[in-house]
Amino acid sequence: MDATITLTxxxxxxxxxxxxxxxxxxxxREHLDVTSPKKGCDHGQCGSCTVLLDGRRALPCLALAVAHDGADVTTADGLATDGELHPVARAFLDADAYQCGYCTPGQxxxxxAVLAEAGEGWPSAVTPDLDAERVTLDRSEIAERMSGNLCRCGAYANIVDAVASVAGTDGGAR
Incomplete structure (x- = not known):
C-alpha cells in the first residue's frame, strides 16, 4: 500500500x-536522492544515518516515513548555511576527526545535537550534577553522548576533540 507524504x-x-x-x-536516499545520511547497519546500531528529525537526533533507518509525514529533517548537508560549513563540520575537518568519512555525516x-542537548541541561549517564542548568562537555561526557555513533576507522579521540572545540572546552586531558 502506498501513501503520499511531505517531508521538509x-x-x-x-x-x-x-x-x-x-x-x-x-x-x-532512494526517493529524494539525499545521500548525506549513510546506510550502515540498517538496524539502528551504528549511527551512520543519524539526522535531526524535528530538531532532535534520530535514526531514520528505524523510523517509518509515513509516521513522520510533515516532519522537518535536517541532514549534515542541511546544517550548512549560505555555503559555509556548520561549525561542527568545520571542527571535524580541523581536528582530522574522520578517516574514510562514511560515518561523518551521522557523527x-x-x-x-549533543551541543544543543547539553546546552539545554539534558543529563547523560555520566553527568555528575543532574540539576545543573548546563552540562560541561568534558571528554567522558562527549564520549558518552556520542557513543551511539560508531566509527570503523577509530577516529574517536579526534571526534571528541572536534566536539570539545565547538563546545568551547578543551575536552579535558587525553
Missing part, C-alpha cells in the same frame, strides 16, 4: 509517494 528536508519541502513500509532513510548531526 534541509529546508526544502518535498512530497513523495512511498510504500507504507518505507523508512525515512530509504525515503531520503556531525549527532555532535550538533
Amino acid at each position: 528536508v534541509d529546508g526544502r519541502e518535498r512530497t513523495l509517494t512511498v510504500d507504507t513500509r518505507t523508512t525515512v532513510l530509504d525515503a531520503l 556531525v548531526c549527532s555532535a550538533a
Whole structure:
C-alpha cells in the first residue's frame, strides 16, 4: 500500500509517494536522492544515518516515513548555511576527526545535537550534577553522548576533540 507524504528536508519541502513500509532513510536516499545520511547497519546500531528529525537526533533507518509525514529533517548537508560549513563540520575537518568519512555525516548531526542537548541541561549517564542548568562537555561526557555513533576507522579521540572545540572546552586531558 502506498501513501503520499511531505517531508521538509534541509529546508526544502518535498512530497513523495512511498510504500507504507518505507523508512525515512530509504525515503531520503532512494526517493529524494539525499545521500548525506549513510546506510550502515540498517538496524539502528551504528549511527551512520543519524539526522535531526524535528530538531532532535534520530535514526531514520528505524523510523517509518509515513509516521513522520510533515516532519522537518535536517541532514549534515542541511546544517550548512549560505555555503559555509556548520561549525561542527568545520571542527571535524580541523581536528582530522574522520578517516574514510562514511560515518561523518551521522557523527556531525549527532555532535550538533549533543551541543544543543547539553546546552539545554539534558543529563547523560555520566553527568555528575543532574540539576545543573548546563552540562560541561568534558571528554567522558562527549564520549558518552556520542557513543551511539560508531566509527570503523577509530577516529574517536579526534571526534571528541572536534566536539570539545565547538563546545568551547578543551575536552579535558587525553
